[in-house]
Amino acid sequence: MKREAYEQHLEALEHELVGMARWAKAKGERIVVLLEGRDTAGKGGTIKAILARINPRQCRTVALSKPSEVERGQWYFQRYVAHLPTAGEIVLFDRSWYNRAGVERVMGFATAEQVDLFLAQVPTFEKMLVDDGIRLFKYWLSCDQEAQEERFAERLADPLKRWKLSPIDIAARTKFDEYTKAREAMFAATHSDHAPWTVVDYNDQRLGRLTLIRDLLDRLPDTSVPEEEVVWPALGHSPLGEDFERLQPIPHFPLGEAERG
Amino acid sequence: MKREAYEQHLEALEHELVGMARWAKAKGERIVVLLEGRDTAGKGGTIKAILARINPRQCRTVALSKPSEVERGQWYFQRYVAHLPTAGEIVLFDRSWYNRAGVERVMGFATAEQVDLFLAQVPTFEKMLVDDGIRLFKYWLSCDQEAQEERFAERLADPLKRWKLSPIDIAARTKFDEYTKAREAMFAATHSDHAPWTVVDYNDQRLGRLTLIRDLLDRLPDTSVPEEEVVWPALGHSPLGEDFERLQPIPHFPLGEAERG
Amino acid sequence: MKREAYEQHLEALEHELVGMARWAKAKGERIVVLLEGRDTAGKGGTIKAILARINPRQCRTVALSKPSEVERGQWYFQRYVAHLPTAGEIVLFDRSWYNRAGVERVMGFATAEQVDLFLAQVPTFEKMLVDDGIRLFKYWLSCDQEAQEERFAERLADPLKRWKLSPIDIAARTKFDEYTKAREAMFAATHSDHAPWTVVDYNDQRLGRLTLIRDLLDRLPDTSVPEEEVVWPALGHSPLGEDFERLQPIPHFPLGEAERG
Amino acid sequence: MKREAYEQHLEALEHELVGMARWAKAKGERIVVLLEGRDTAGKGGTIKAILARINPRQCRTVALSKPSEVERGQWYFQRYVAHLPTAGEIVLFDRSWYNRAGVERVMGFATAEQVDLFLAQVPTFEKMLVDDGIRLFKYWLSCDQEAQEERFAERLADPLKRWKLSPIDIAARTKFDEYTKAREAMFAATHSDHAPWTVVDYNDQRLGRLTLIRDLLDRLPDTSVPEEEVVWPALGHSPLGEDFERLQPIPHFPLGEAERG
Structure with a gap:
């Protein structure tokens, strides 16, 4: 879709995202958004779009690297649990525990037993989180190989x-x-009533982002929370200038005449 | 400055930032960039500009909330030390340990003794990091009260x-x-040869960002590292389509005719 | 029971505990031992008895204080999950997630809904750990009020x-x-095939410890692992004396003539 | 020295250690005790003696394993800083950051540059902790090779x-x-006014423990803190028996007639 239309629609959504964050803070809500999909699908760009307007002290991205030796010896979910949100927080997972059902399975980093155990445990694990009140959204960003190429x-x-191009x-x-098959097996095992998957077509990434964010917002309950009244008195004096004694600002980046505002 | 000129210059800088990240990874370099400044100065926007093109698994933002009771009982630097980079990482501090010399001092969240001790310890603390090989950059983003208002x-x-408007x-x-005085006292105590402050004029935020990033890049050593050759064989078959069995993509965000690409 | 008999039996058990640790390390086994019971029951002493001979780098005690505000906002199990063992580790919980069903319930630190949710989630939570291969032992140390008084x-x-005497x-x-009732409700909800409770009579603490450790050892599979051969060459020279140049040992604690060895 | 005399003196010291803990809690004091020394010197036994009577929620042992890859890439002190005490805590380091000057140096796990940097940074690092109010005690437990053999x-x-016997x-x-030389170099670089080393002769381990604990206690300021009055009403009824409905205690560990109390 066209950039202008995208930006216009996105801005409308941003108002709702900011409202969502205000609501989460006011109510102590916890929101987890998982983003999965093939390479190039558009996970990173979606995260940036969601984060763009929200307080970074309230909304974190979790993008874990490969596990350490200690982590490999632990309960598989342990290192992910450490990043779950506290009251009022929104956490975006750029890839997630589903690595085990995708890249680890296809590339042979996990054994068949480990994958089977994982697939068996996921619904239970997610149910515990959901029953505890965490709002969990699982998105699969879809793109054809043509778009991917x-x-x-x-x-x-x-x-x-x-x-961004890695040997993997x-x-x-x-x-x-193989990835298609792995994903279908993953859906079969982990698409549940309490934590369903939502597939979003990302062959057009802008359109994909709008679709995903719209869906996320639609699935939340009424998030309207009255804004706190901000009492903002007049300054009462002329604005003060900066006054550096020891250090002075460094010279500006050099601009041509026509580039100045 | 004008948006177009900004974007053009920024893109050139982004190439260098990506080069910086490749270099950091190849050489195991650790980079810490501290951003301080009054509210509205432009810390968040600068961080987004730096992060925009870099691998989120390599580059983290640290934006700590107020300390917990346990943290308040610890050595002041302890909770910051936990976020210092490992080899190959770039860490951006959106506010930092300097909170103690600014907001905590002015608002009375720290005692005079705590502030004095902090100011006395900072140069030593930072020297330890720098001597250990961490590349530490401390930026003060400056704006007049007029711009701030x-x-x-x-x-x-x-x-x-x-x-973004808080009671604080x-x-x-x-x-x-009072903030001006606190900052000057902070500069007096913590502007050192090994970890100097750099003041950047952010009355024009776009220009400020270019200035800061240019300065950061100029102060690194030669970061040129040959790109790894990527061997990219032809696919060898027509691209495959996606094939969803269980779940189908949800309907697109509705677009008007003219909005389509 | 008598001290001498206790020490004699304990030493025999210590050999098996050391064997258990060697086995855990060799096989990458993970062992969790939960100790619950009324105040004064004997949890701390049991932990010391188990730890006495085992490598502290392999065997940890977890005795969490009351949760912080951030922790209170999280999934209840989150702060416990952080302490689960990696391959080769043995973790002893001095009180555990069961706080919610005991002290928190009786003293009103948790709501009835929180307690109900907890009791509903425990069997599932523990099943995930057990299915993942963690060996989980849950002991209730029992003592009558007479012994407690x-x-x-x-x-x-x-x-x-x-x-040790607290207002609680x-x-x-x-x-x-009320504690009795809470415990019975807890047993009813959380005594499962995969993670049964074991009640041990601690009216005699020495006897209790022997009973508990004997039970723990009996429920492990064959833990015999051949000891690694240690090749220990002769020193080949007279033993060297210590040679302090800068600093000398401080004077001994003063002993009477008759106290010397 | 003789066991009986040891136990008698130790008990007197335990009263003071318990007083120290009460004082630390009441005043928010932080205490760090580092134990270094050759293998077999007696670090573990000393830690157990100090811990024996103190609340495990207040007093922790830190015995770190070899660093992970991520930790090896960090500022050397980072992983130790994470374990420093909060207000009211006592932390015992079973080996410590001094590994770099001992085993890492002698066995070649650290480069000469790393060791030199470490030795240069230690006094500064420790001064920061001490100036922050942490009470830091560094003990070298000494034993001759004859005792070691x-x-x-x-x-x-x-x-x-x-x-306990490792290839190391x-x-x-x-x-x-080589260890002697390394230690002397370490003392030369890190025995400072603000954080002196104390050498304790551990050729007799019992005597060593008494000497060390006596020294520790003598170097604290007046730790007397009035005990909180405990109001302890009579129970007001006959003590209640335990009442298990679902589960019964397992059979006792079998004792011979003569072994019973």
């Missing part, structure tokens, strides 16, 4: 994006079908 | 920004001079 | 033990029956 | 102690002199 090509060509990506590319 | 007014008027802000506004 | 009296009289203890004393 | 022989012969021990044995 285009994005890979873009990453390859664009020095700003080259780092290259391997994943030739295992598109 | 405009931004407060904007926050007051804009529902997307209203949450309102108090801070009438204590502009 | 004697021990309270001892604590009151003995300056070494006075600190005093309250608990007049709520003996 | 006897204890090694005992470990070799005693199945309860065999696990065997290597350390042939490097007695």
Whole structure:
């Protein structure tokens, strides 16, 4: 979709996201949003869109690296549990415990027994969180291989994006079908009444983002909370200038005449 | 400055930031960037600009909330030390240990003795980090009260920004001079050869961001690291379509005809 | 029972406990032992008996204080999950998540809804741990009020033990029956096939300890693991003396003639 | 020294240790006790003696295992800082940051530059803690090689102690002199006015423990804090018996007639 239309719609959603955050804080709500999907699907961009307007002290992203040796010896969910929200917090998982059912399964980083145990435990694990009052949203961002190939090509060509290409990506590319199968097995085992999956088409990423955020907002209860009245007295004097004694600002980044505001 | 010029210059800087991240990873470098400044100065926006293109698994923001009772009983620096980077990481502090010399001092959350001890310990503390090889950059984002008042007014008027106004802000506004004095005392005590402060004029936030990022990049050593060759074989077959069996993508966010791409 | 007999039997058990630890390390086993019971029952002494001979880098005690505000806002189990063992570790819980069903319920620190949710979640929570391979042992140390009163009296009289008496203890004393009811409700909800409770009579604490440790050992599978051969060459020279240049040992604690070895 | 005399003196010290803990809690004091020394010197036994009577919720032992990859990339002191005490806590370090100057240096786990940097930073690091009000005690437990050899022989012969023998021990044995030199270099660099080392002769471990604890207590300021009055009403009814409905205590550990109390 077109950029302008996207930005216009997004701004409307941002008002609701800010309202959601105010509500979460006022009510002590806890919100977890999981983002899963193939490489290039658009997880990072969605997270940035959600975070853009919200207090970073209230909303965290969790993007864990590969587990340490100590973590590998623990209950699989342990290192994820450490990042669950406290009252008033919103946590966005950029990939999540579902790694075990996806990349770990397909690439052989987990045994078949480990994957089976994981798939068996997930519904129970998530039910505990949901019953405890955590609002859990699980999104699968979907894109065809055609879109994915285009994005890979873009990453390859664009020095700003080259780092996003990892050896795992290259391997994943030739295992598109295995990933499909793994995902379907994952859905079969973990799409539950208490914690359903929502698939969002991200072949158009802007449209995908709007769709996902709209869905998230629609599934929350009424989040309207009256804004606190801010009493904002007049300053009562001319604004003060800055007054540096020891240190002075460094010279500005050099601008051409026409670039100045 | 003008948006277009800003975006053009920023993109050039983003290439260098991505290079910086590649270098940090390759060499095991650790980078800490502290952002301090009055409310509305532009810390959050700067952080977003730096993060925009970098791997979130490599670059973290630290924005601590007020300390818990356990933390209040600890060595003051303890809860900050926990977030220092490991090899290859870049950590951005959105406010930092300097809280003690600013808001805590002016608002009376710390005693005079605590502030004095803090100011006495900072140079030593930072020297330990720097001698250990951490690259520490301390930025003070400066804005006049005139600019600040405009931004407060904007926050007051804009529902997307209203949450940024806290009771502390309102108090801070009438204590502009006390904050100035506190900052000057802080500079006097903590502007050192090994960890100097850099003041950046943020009366124009776009220009401020370019200035800060340019300065940061200029103060790093040569960060050029050859990009790893990515061998990218042809796919060898037509791209595969997605194939959902159990679940289908939810309907798109509704768009008007003219909004489609 | 008599001290000598106790020490003799305990030593035999210590050999098995050391064997258990060797086995856990060799096989990557994880062992969790929960100790619950009324005040004075004997939890602390049992923990010391188990730990006495085992590597402190392998075996940890977890004795959590009251939750912080952040912890109170989290999923109830979250702060306990953080302390679960990694491969090769043995963790002893001196009180545990069962606080919610005991002291928190009786003293009104948790609402009836919180207690009900807790009791409903425990079997599921514990099943996840057990299915993951954690060996979970839950002991209730039992003592009559008569024994408890004697021990309270001892604590009151003995300056070494006075600190153990807390206002909660005093309250608990007049709520003996409520605690009994709470415990029975807890057993009814959480005594499961996969994680049964074991009640041990601690009216005689020495006998209680032997009984508990014997039970723990009996319920493990064969823990025999051949000891690693230690090749221990002769020193090959006269033993060296210590040689302090800068600092000398401080004077000994003064002993009477007859006290020397 | 003789066991009886030891136990008698120890009990007197335990009263003072309990007083120390009460004082620390009442005044919000923080106490750190570091125990260093060659293998077999007696660190573990000393820790047990100090802990024996003190509330485990107030007094923790820190015995870190080898650092993870993430920790190796951090500021060396970072993982130790995480365990420093909060107000009212007593922390015992069973080995400590001084590993770098001992085993890491002699065994080549740290480079010469790392060791030099460490030795240079220690006095500053410790001064920060001390100036912050932490009471830091650093003990070197000393034993001759003759005593060490006897204890090694005992470990070799005693199945309860065999696990204490590690390959590092065997290597350390042939490097007695290198360890001596490393220790002397460590003392030269880190024995400071604000954080002096205290050497205690542990050729007789019982006597060593008494000496160390006596020294620790003597160096604290007046720790007398009036005990809180405990109002302890009579029970007002006959003591209640335990009443198990669902579960009954398991059978006692079998005792012979003569073993009963």
